[in-house]
Amino acid sequence: MSLTTIAYKIATEPDFITRLRENPLNNKEIELLSDDEQRALQTFLSQKNVIIRLFTSGDGPDISESGWWTP
Amino acid sequence: MDTITPLYFSEPTTLHLLHEIFEQTKLHNGFQYSLSSVIAKVWPNSSKELSGDSLLALPALCNTAVGGSYQNFAWINAGWDLVYLALHLLDKIEDNEISDPIFTLYTPSQLNNIATAILFCAETAFDKIEEAGSFPVQRIKSIRSRFHNVILQMCEGQHQDLSKKQQHLKESWSIAEAKSGIFFALGCFAGARAASDNIPLFSSLEEYGYHLGLMIQIADDLGDLQDSFSGQGDIKTGKWSLPIAYAFSVLPDNERERLQRLLDEAKYSLEAEKTAHNIIIASGARIYLFLEAQKHRNKAEAVLKSIEIKPKYRGILMHHLNNIFQVKRDD
Numbered sequence: 001m002s003l004t005t006i007a008y009k010i011a012t013e014p015d016f017i018t019r020l021r022e023n024p025l026n027n028k029e030i031e032l033l034s035d036d037e038q039r040a041l042q043t044f045l046s047q048k049n050v051i052i053r054l055f056t057s058g059d060g061p062d063i064s065e066s067g068w069w070t071p
Numbered sequence: 072m073d074t075i076t077p078l079y080f081s082e083p084t085t086l087h088l089l090h091e092i093f094e095q096t097k098l099h100n101g102f103q104y105s106l107s108s109v110i111a112k113v114w115p116n117s118s119k120e121l122s123g124d125s126l127l128a129l130p131a132l133c134n135t136a137v138g139g140s141y142q143n144f145a146w147i148n149a150g151w152d153l154v155y156l157a158l159h160l161l162d163k164i165e166d167n168e169i170s171d172p173i174f175t176l177y178t179p180s181q182l183n184n185i186a187t188a189i190l191f192c193a194e195t196a197f198d199k200i201e202e203a204g205s206f207p208v209q210r211i212k213s214i215r216s217r218f219h220n221v222i223l224q225m226c227e228g229q230h231q232d233l234s235k236k237q238q239h240l241k242e243s244w245s246i247a248e249a250k251s252g253i254f255f256a257l258g259c260f261a262g263a264r265a266a267s268d269n270i271p272l273f274s275s276l277e278e279y280g281y282h283l284g285l286m287i288q289i290a291d292d293l294g295d296l297q298d299s300f301s302g303q304g305d306i307k308t309g310k311w312s313l314p315i316a317y318a319f320s321v322l323p324d325n326e327r328e329r330l331q332r333l334l335d336e337a338k339y340s341l342e343a344e345k346t347a348h349n350i351i352i353a354s355g356a357r358i359y360l361f362l363e364a365q366k367h368r369n370k371a372e373a374v375l376k377s378i379e380i381k382p383k384y385r386g387i388l389m390h391h392l393n394n395i396f397q398v399k400r401d402d
Contacts, residue, residue: 003362004240008321011355036373040365044358 001029003037021045085127085149086110092195105177106192109185112173113156124387124394126287127152129255133262133276136384137269143205146196147214147265151258153193154218158225158254160186165233166310193218206265214261221257224249236311243316247288248281255284275378282371283391289313289364290395293357296348306337306344306351314356321354361396368392 006029009016020030020041030038089110093103114127122128131141131148141148163169164182174182197215200206228249231242238246259280263273292312295305305312315334319327330350336343371392375385 003366004317004321004359007317007355007359007362009355010358011353034366036366036369037362039369040362043365044362 001032003033003040006030006033006041017045085145085152088146088149088196088199089153089192091199092192096195102188105181105185106188108173109160109177109182110156110189112171113160114152124390126255126391127155129258129280129283129391130262132384132387133259133280134266136380136388137263137267137272137276139262139266143203144262144265146200146203147261150193150196150200150218151261153189153196154222155254155258157186157189157193158222160189162229165229166308190222210265210268214264217257217260217264221253224253232311236309237319238311238316240313240316240320243311243313247285247292247313251284251288251291252281253284255287256281259283272378275374279371279374279388282367282374285367286364286371286392286395289360289367293360296351296356304344304348306334306347309334309338313360314351317356317359318351318354321359322350326350364396368396 009029010020030041033041086107089107093106098106128148130151131144134144134148135141160182163174164179164186169175169179169182177185197211197218200211201208228246231238232246232250235242256277257280260273260277263276267273292305292314295310295312296314305315318330322330330347333343333347333350337347372389375388
């Protein structure tokens with residue numbers, strides 16, 4: 001399963017994220033992901049929310065930041 | 072939030088060096104003012120010392136991380152900064168995002184001309200480096216040649232972005248790579264290459280810059296999605312971005328067709344813009360791009376761990392990776 005499919009299933013199938021959280025490392029659906037992708041997924045599953053920092057012309061963090069979703 | 076040791080690169084700043092170029096080339100005061108005022112708008116802190124955690128100091132950071140000296144390197148950092156500013160300005164003109172009062176003093180054609188002038192100031196910066204003779208000729212040749220290659224590839228990426236109304240997700244990633252990945256890779260390469268002949272070392276920092284650049288592009292595209300309903304977002308302006316390309320890649324046929332109709336209508340209908348925005352979010356676009364950003368973060372972190380640089384510099388480079396998407400964990 002690719003990252004696109006996983007993201008779509010997380011967003012559209014409420015049970016999917018529960019299944020991933022219950023058994024994240026031995027989940028058949030994520031076994032084809034690379035190590036970096038699996039780690040990214042672990043980070044996502046353990047998060048409370050995400051703040052994104054945007055840049056203007058690159059002169060340091062600026063403009064806006066916003067708390068996001070709690071999956 | 073990780074703690075980093077503050078680092079500042081003092082004079083000469085890029086703006087000091089720019090004025091040196093103005094004096095040498097005998098530009099008239101009026102044109103100097105136009106260039107300076109636009110640069111000050113795009114880059115508000117340009118007259119201050121350069122903070123080590125500013126992205127504009129990325130080449131200098133990589134340079135000092137591998138043993139270089141900022142005093143010698145300042146012109147190269149200025150070259151990269153000026154290219155950054157020129158391309159940023161061109162991007163704004165091409166995307167018609169020039170509603171700020173300072174920009175309205177000029178026509179789009181004048182702004183185009185100003186961006187071109189800034190680009191050639193960057194070229195002049197490289198002449199200065201060669202004149203100074205502070206670096207081995209071979210290193211400067213390889214850095215200068217890489218600059219030219221990367222700018223051409225970025226122009227190609229921008230051309231593709233402007234030419235195609237719809238792109239598959241894979242094409243959108245290629246464009247993101249050409250627009251941001253290789254530019255930040257260039258900054259890190261230039262910094263490390265100027266101070267070192269150690270190929271694995273400067274290649275690793277170049278790879279770090281590539282992943283950082285992609286994270287910045289992801290944040291930029293997500294930011295534009297957040298900006299929906301402000302009149303500047305990608306949905307309203309019809310710009311094809313990573314979240315939109317993702318939604319088209321995962322949605323079933325009927326929803327894809329519906330989204331396309333809404334995107335067509337969004338230019339003149341707020342309702343259509345809102346519905347399109349909701350469909351893109353509901354398809355998991357934020358989740359997908361967060362996962363991709365984390366993937367690049369992990370790759371960049373692994374690269375940093377594989378090389379020997381002082382902890383102080385490693386800390387700031389890690390700070391850049393952790394600062395774009397900040398994660399608050401449950402624990």
